[in-house]
Amino acid sequence: MAQASQATIGDSEFDRDTAVTRRADGVYDIDLSAGWTIINAVNGGYLLAVLGRALADHLPHPDPFTVSAHYLTASQPGPAVVRTQTVRTGRTLSTGQASLFQHDERGNEVERIRVLASYGDLDTLPDDVRTTAKPPAIPSIDQCFGPDDAPAPVPGSSAIADRLMLKLDPATLGWALGAPSGKGEMRAWFGLKDGRDADPFSLLLAVDALPPTAFELGLSGWVPTVELTVHVRCRPAPGPLRVAITTRNLAGGFLEEDAEVWDSNDRLVAQSRQLARARL
Incomplete structure (x- = not known):
């Protein structure tokens, strides 16, 4: 049987499911896909990519540099509208804001997520790296494990697991065996299942696509x-990504997650920090 061809940037399920349709200046329509849900809610990284695509169309610069999002209510699969606004434009950076809205069961419009972001052109940045950061030590892909390797469905993976190439470091898989390590760490190889290479918008997904570190706690x-909040540092090289996420402090029912995303050239291509609610 002939092997299926690898999807390319601009022609993959991720691109189709994050594509927005311009209705008017600054107003975009989208049908949020059920394929990117975790349990019953639409994944936050997927939503960030949707709003990121809308802002890329609205602003004069093409690439997200920094994106900060507040998740106000849980998004559901189905129709949504994104409204964007230019805050400022400059020679190298432009800043905009965007909100995604859906209608609730009573027909009232509800804001789901609000974003403030600055965009630029990653291809114009100087190739000057001075860093003490090091790529995470993760075993090779064939020594790591994903949802397909589990004897039963991984809790919380849901539909999004079918669209990701996710191979978790065995050292961060204790939770799946009923023996969490107590360390707030999660590490994995990451990609899209159809083979599409990473770009700045899929990096917005990557930082929020691993199982939560709370599982290992x-x-x-x-x-x-x-x-x-996500910082995109450079355009990723082709090949699988490595994602490392850590939590150092769970207090008052909230925890932080700090993520680093590394490409196949050992470049730190994205960083993020999020605040999440832990169900104690």
Whole structure:
């Protein structure tokens, strides 16, 4: 049987499911896909990519540099509208804001997520790296495990697991075996299942696509994001990404997650921090 061809940037399920349709200046329509849900809610990284695509169309610069999102209510699969606004434009950076709205069961319009973001052109940045950051030490892909390797469905994976190439470091898989390590760590190889290479918009997904670090702290269930900020540092090289997420402080029912995303050239291509609610 002939092997299916690899999807390319601009022609993949991720691109189709994050594509927005311009209705008017600054107003975009989208049908949020059920394929990117975790339990019953639409994944926050997927939503960030949707709003990121709308802002890329609205602003004069093409690439997200920093995106800060507040998740106000849980988004559901189905119709939604994104409204964007230019805050400021400059020679190298432009800043805009965007909100995604849906109608509730009573027909009232509800704001789901609000974003403030600055955009530029990653291809114009100087190739000057001075860093003490190091790529995460993760075993090779064939020594890591994903949802397809589990004897039963992984709790909380839901539909999004079918669209990701996710291979978790065995050292961060204790929760799946009923023996969480107590360390707030999660590490994995990451990509899209159809083979599409990473770009700045899929990086917005990557920082929020792993199982929550709360699982390794011995908690279970949904860990909803309150706020998420992503910094895109450079355009990723082709090939799988490595994602490392850590939590150092769970207090008052909230925890932080700090993520780093590394490409196949050992470049730190994205960083993020989010605040999430832990169900104790």
